[in-house]
Amino acid sequence: MATTPILDQFLGSLGELVQNRDGGKLQDFLQIEPPLSEIYQQMIAELRQRYPPGSDSDTALQQRCEGLVPKTKGGSSWSAFPTFVRLYFSFMRDVNIENLLETYNLLKGLLNQCVLSLGDSQMGVVVLPTVLYLSKVLAKLAMGLDRRPELIAHILRMEGGSDQENFEKVTLVEKSANVVREAFIKCLTDRSGTPGPHAKPEGKRKGIYLMANLCLKLLFQCGKLRNAEQMFSSISAQSPPLAHFPASQRVTYLYYLGRYLFSNNLFYPAQIALQSAYDQCHRQALSQRNLILTYLIPCNIVMGRFPSQALLQRPEAQGLAEQFDPLCRLIVHGDYLAFREHLSVNSKSAQWFARKGILLTLRNRCEILVWRSFCRKVFIQGGYHGDPQAQAQRGPPPYLYLQKLLMATRWLQRKHNTQPSNGHVNGLAEGEHHGYGSQTIEHPADPEFTGLDDPQNVTKSDNDHEILKKYGDYLASDGYFDEAGNWQDNAPGNLIDGEPELDYQECEFNPYATSTYDDENDQSSLLMQEIESILASLLTQGLMRGYLTHRNPRFAIPGARLRGALPTGFPNVWQTIYAREKEDSHVPGWVKLPEPTATGAAALGGGGRVVNLSGARPVGNQ
Structure with a gap:
């Protein structure tokens, strides 16, 4: 029988580490990432010679690992740990890094068993560093395969169609996130140490945000943000305050929390989380600070707070000015068609925003700010600002006829149709508008459907x-x-x-086609309705102040005598939103330290003062 001196020495060292409850050194011993040192290569050779693949060899190897577990006070043993060590040896013996999918499956099974070992109430904390290490390796492998699926496509085809369908439904990254989530739950529900949601982290609870950050990284990678909602709810209910954890864990968690809130249109709490992550991040961590600014800046832009040139010139903001500065200028300029063109599919800026996952948010949330700037400029040029010589009780308030907004909108549309092609403007004759959607909020046609409006492209089969x-x-x-x-x-x-029986050629089945108008007044009437709707939305959101008149369409600004028409009718967007949102500064998913409150006599008497009532008489007695 072959001897295994290296394996014997390795098992002896593991036994001492378990007995001393030294989880850090235990994780250092259980290495799996290549390149491995020579001592590990010798141990792998001994395993292959003494314990080749097979059920009998695995049973014998399992028996050798049983001696690593000390007996507890209750007489029960840590049964999950010997199985984990045996799977570790099997992994080292059988892994083939050329077959990436098989390597992933073996590693996921090893991590699953390590998470089961983590569940032990007394000894589980020993393998917490090992769980984190294996989770990082599994996440790195899963995300690498997710970026390059061609590396395992041929293996999936060999495994059959049913497995391939399951793989497409649940990706490797999502499977990895599910395993890491189990480790996160075991850390969160640990009952060791001081109980209560506001107690300092002890035992396995120290790994709450380590596992949460890794799980959130995987969920963001695979686009399963809905699965993160339960994690944030559980953290809010059971986690110790975030301030008790190291700065690296706080910054990473607040970054992912801010991104999650931003994706759910909770911009003000997202801004608080991202701003705190940026403030706590080390100044020399330029790449991390750049990543935080990538989402902190658009979060502020949506709320009308543009980045300053001093911020964009910082080292961590390298490359962000060329993306966000043109966007801010377009919003201030008020040209909604230029804004849409800048964020169109074919734009380089739009491609960068899409890779960061913020393109649709900027499209949907910033266009209303463009319309506000447009209305403000038209009011400055063509609105009635009030008569300063008139008495306070007389004279109409400042107003703007919406007909001027209509004319300015038509001028913008003609301005962007100044490049004729064969006597047509954008494929249409001069003065002609296609029948798809609104003339005011008209979007450019999808490139995949280019030419469908041209009658010459419509052919009828003769056969x-x-x-x-x-x-x-x-x-x-x-x-x-x-x-x-x-x-x-x-x-x-x-x-x-x-x-x-009927000839359907004259019937219109296009639900987006508009009716045929006899004159331009009908078209202007529809455009006026849309302009009124846009202004009503701005008034409802508080981005403009005043009222609309429908019979004689105009926008009036009452109460402008003291502050002026512009500050009254067009208040600062950021100050308006901040005044509305600051009343509730709670950030979902962020557990903060409890605020100190006055209790007892100090709360009633003020400052702990003592009132002597020994000489007081009963109520009603003289």
Whole structure:
């Protein structure tokens, strides 16, 4: 029988580490990432020679690992740990790094068993560093395969169609996140140490945010942000305050929390979380601070707070000025068509925003700010600002006729249609508008559907046989069931419902087509309705102040005598939103230290003063 001196020495060292409850050194011993040192190569050779793959060898190896576990006071043993060590040896012996999918499956099984070992109430904390180490390795492998799926595509095809369908439904990254979430739950629900949600972290609870940050990283990678909602709810209910944990864990957690809130349109709490992450991040961690600013800046832009040039010139803001500065200028300029063009699919800036996952948010949330700037500029140029010579009780308030907004909108549309092509403007004759959607909030056509409006591209097949060949099972099937439920044969090529009695060529089936207008006044009326709707939205959100009149369409600004028309009718966007949101500064998912409150006599008497009532008489006695 072959001797295993290296394996014997390795098992002896593991036993001492477990007995001393030294989890840090235990994690240092259980290495799996190549390149491994020579001592590990010798141990792997001994395993392959003495314990080759097979059930008998695994049983014998399991028996050797049983001696690592000390007996507890209750007489029970830590049964999950010997199985984990045996799987570790099996992994080292059988792993083939050329087969990445097999390596992933073996590593996931090893991590699962390590998480089971973590669940022990007394000894589980010993493997906490090992769980974190294996989770990081599994996450690194899963995200690497997710970025390059061609590396395992041939293996998935060999495994069969059903496995491939399951793989497409639940990716490797999501599977890894599910395993890490189990470790997070065991850390969060640990009952060792001081109980209560506001106690300092002890035992396995020290790993709450380590596992949470890794799980959130995987969920963001695979786009499963909904699965993070339960994590934040559990942390709010059971986690110790975030301030008790190291700065690196706080910054990472607040960064992912801010991104999650931003993706759910909770911009003010997202801004608080991201700002705190940026403030606590080390100044020399430029890449991390750059990543935080990538989401902190658009979060502020949505609320009307633009980045200063001093911020964009900082070392950690390198490359952000060329992305956000043009966007802010377009918002201030008020040209909604130029804004849409800047964030169109073919724009380089839009591609950068899309990679960061903020493109749709900027499109949907910033356009209303563009319209506010547009209305403000039209009011400055063509609005009535009030008569300073008039008495306070007389004279109309400042106002703007919406007809001027309509004319300015038409001017913007003509300004962006100044490049004729074969006598047409953007494929349309001068003065002509296509019938898809609104003229005010008109979006450019999708490139995949370019040319569908051109009548020359609409052709009709002369051979009905081609149509029947393609849609024959629907238009003219081999048979059908009549009203009595009996099967009736049908000659191929005959329409089951017979020839149509009506000519549908003159009917319009396009739900987005607009009606045919006799004059331009009808079109202007629809445009006026849309402008009124936009202004009503701005007034509802508090981004503009005043009222609208419909019969004689105009926007009026009452109460502008003291502050002026512009500050009254167009208040600062950030100050407006901040005044509304600051009343509730609670950030979901962020457990803070409890605020000190006055209790007892100090709360009632003020400052702990003592009142002597020994000489007081009963109420009602003289």
